[in-house]
Amino acid sequence: MTAPCPVSACPRPRPGHLTVCRACSAGLLRDLADVSNLETHLELTLSRQSRTGDRHGSRSADTALPYDERARSALTVLRSALVGWYRQLVDDEPRPGPICRQCSHPSCLWLHRSRPPADNLAAIARWLLRQRAALLGHQAVAEAVDELGAAIRQARRVIDRPPATWYAGPCRVDGCPADLYARHGATVIRCRECGGTHSAILREQWLMAQVADHLGTATEIARALAAFQPGLTPSMIRGYAHRGRILDRGQDELGRPLYRIGDVIALLNERIAG
Structure with missing residues (x-):
């Protein structure tokens, strides 16, 4: 019934x-x-x-x-x-x-x-x-x-939610405390507070260095890097791990494998350089 x-x-x-x-x-x-x-x-x-x-x-x-x-x-x-x-x-x-x-x-x-x-x-x-x-x-x-x-x-x-901009770190030009935000595809970032300019490429490298030692699941890493690596998917990260290209760094509380974000970034940079 x-x-x-x-x-x-x-x-x-x-x-x-x-x-x-x-x-x-x-x-x-x-x-x-x-x-x-x-x-x-x-x-x-x-x-x-x-x-x-x-x-x-x-x-x-x-x-x-x-x-x-x-x-x-x-x-x-x-x-x-x-x-x-x-x-x-x-x-x-x-x-x-x-x-x-x-x-x-x-x-x-x-x-x-x-x-x-x-x-x-x-x-x-x-x-x-x-x-x-x-x-x-x-x-x-x-x-x-x-x-x-x-x-x-x-x-x-x-x-x-898809970010319209990405965080590019603090300005620090002449001590300016403002946070910088850049639109994807921009080459130069201008501070809205002091007018100082910054290289978007260098700032992206700074951001990647900040997150390099963080651990995440394949889904979390693919989501975090989606704006910078549009073709990256969780299944790709799992495939890299299966083939030994990146190492399993432990498990979360649900038993899902964790990977170091910097290892994924380094592997993607190798593919681009090759």
């Missing part, structure tokens, strides 16, 4: 023994598994290490902020949604009597659930994933799918 899925705008039916359809359940779990990656990119954008967006306007029209407002908003919304559902699952479980040693006993389940995760989005998301049975079986799980899905889509829009 089936019934309509209660998730907003979901046209699929759901089996009678499930609270939401299987596709919405799987989508929620995939979104939670991606929170760690999203948190990393939002923090980078928030601290302006990634310098995404268009900041080339004049000082009077567009003074650069010390953070990215859209990233801050996305982090706030995502944290609110994750913490809200963490508290929902903890508060809904009645406080038990004496704790027994059987992990499947309601007392043990409550004890495990009541242990708070670390105060970061990735840890809260992992906690929710561990409690997937309680989450997916919750009578209001359709609201969780809608709320968490909307928060994660907002985060993805922030980090995936």
Whole structure:
């Protein structure tokens, strides 16, 4: 016996023994598994290490902020949604009597659930994933799918938006503190504050040196270098690793291999020079 899925705008039916359809359940779990990656990119954008967006306007029209407002908003919304559902699952479980040693006993389940995760989005998301049975079986799980899905889509829009300009470092001409932004394809960068000029090629080399020692998954590196290496794809990076052209530098919390960005850049430069 089936019934309509209660998730907003979901046209699929759901089996009678499930609270939401299987596709919405799987989508929620995939979104939670991606929170760690999203948190990393939002923090980078928030601290302006990634310098995404268009900041080339004049000082009077567009003074650069010390953070990215859209990233801050996305982090706030995502944290609110994750913490809200963490508290929902903890508060809904009645406080038990004496704790027994059987992990499947309601007392043990409550004890495990009541242990708070670390105060970061990735840890809260992992906690929710561990409690997937309680989450997916919750009578209001359709609201969780809608709320968490909307928060994660907002985060993805922030980090995936194509930058109109790229961050080219501080000016520093005669002590000028302004940040420089260049349009892709430009050869000369002019500071909007002091009028000083800079070589776009040298500034791009500076930017690549700044990120060289950072580690990332194939997808993260392809995304980070997309504006400078348009043909680079995650599958290409994985292929280089498979053939031993670049080394696996460890794994992230989901077991995905990590690569050094500088190794990928060096390999791409070799291909261009060859």
